Amino acid sequence: MEQQKPALFGKTAAEIREIAAQLGLPAFASGQIVDWLYNKHVDSIDKMSNLSRQARALLSEHFVLGKSAPTSVQVSADGTKKYLYRSGTNRFVEAAYIPDEDRATLCVSSQVGCKMGCLFCMTGKQGFQSQLSAGEILNQISSLPERDKLTNIVYMGMGEPLDNLEEVMRSLEILTAEWGFGMSPRRITVSTIGMIPAMKHFIEHSECHLAISLHSPFHDERRKLMPIENVYPAEEVIEVLRTFDLSRQRRISFEYIMFKDLNDTPRHVKGLTKLLNGLRCRINLIRFHPIPDTPLESSTEQTIQLFREALVKKGIRTTVRASRGQDIFAACGLLSTKELVKVQAPDF
Secondary structure, eight states, rough: OOOOOBSTOOOOHHHHHHHHHTTTOHHHHHHHHHHHHHHHHOOOOGTTTOOHHHHHHHHHOOOOOOOOOSSSEEEESOOOOEEEEOOTOOEOOOOOOOOTTTTEOOOOOOEEEOSSSTTOOHHHHHOOOEEEEHHHHHHHHOOOGGGGGEEEEESSSSSSSGGGHHHHHHHHHHHHTTTTTTOOGGGGEEEEEHHHHHHHHHHHHHHEEEEEEOSSHHHHHHHHHGGGGTTSSSHHHHHHHSSSSOTTSSSSEEEEETTTTTOOOOHHHHHHHHTTOOOEEEEEEOOOOTTTTTTOOOHHHHHHHHHHHHHHTOOOEEEEEEOOGGGGGGGGGGHHHHHHHHHHHHHO
16 A cells, blocks of 8 residues: 655645755755645645746645645535545544624634544544644634634644644744745634643744643643643642743733533632732633533633633633634534434444
8 A cells, every 4th residue: 555645735835844954855845845835725646836847846746735725615504614635535624704893803723633532522422543744734724714714723622732832833833934835823713622732832842822722720620621720720720821931922811611500609719819819911701612521611601700700800711702603503513413423433
């Protein structure tokens, strides 16, 4: 069986220079290749028209371009679009395009499935299947029909981004480099459940925003929701954040899904105030959208608003995230799980 050729898309400028040298191409050719990949968004090596025919043939002999269009899209009544991408045989990932007045955000995936097993997450119920390469992460952006409308990117789709640190960091380099997509790191947010060593590396080597999945200020409650609490407790995560001199332009936020009678009481307001005391940050309150086979319910709208007001009174900047795309399986993992079941059991 012939081994799959490696992809050019997702390589850094330094890696492309090395490839060009190995193939005996002139030094300037590497810059042309990079320009075609990340500025002109070419979809075929043969369309790199300012490269010689011989150079294109050499590239095609050893590489594939490595981009692919989404296999399907679902469109919500509110304008949100959920794109499904194939990753290998019978594996799927999702990207959600969320337009909102003068903003257009894309939520990208970083893994196929997830190892973390959070109680409230549909992706976790798939289990872990594979890491996405930098090219597969960036393909969700480059192949998007609305690519030129994007203002913001969030790594909050399927998977734990910092559990795929090397490929996520490579994708961020390409996104923010002048030779790459040229996007401001201030328009990119990477979410994590708090993997401390990888989080330190991210803070030290990237200027993108950081979002921490928190969901409870109390150890015993959080570990029932998120097994990672047994390894990297939220208190330790926050103590690490305090050791960094984060600039005023860089945002640290905490994601907090609101669960009825579980983490939405005055006691939790006090716990959050104590835990985050003195840390410049904001909390995003998120309505829980039910997933199959879970006892969890979302807090009521009134409870969510009162919770926000209580945190604001304590001096913590707090917002309630708008719910989008509920009619198209908006919760991460629902659409890809549906597709995964379909290909695994096509007769049902």
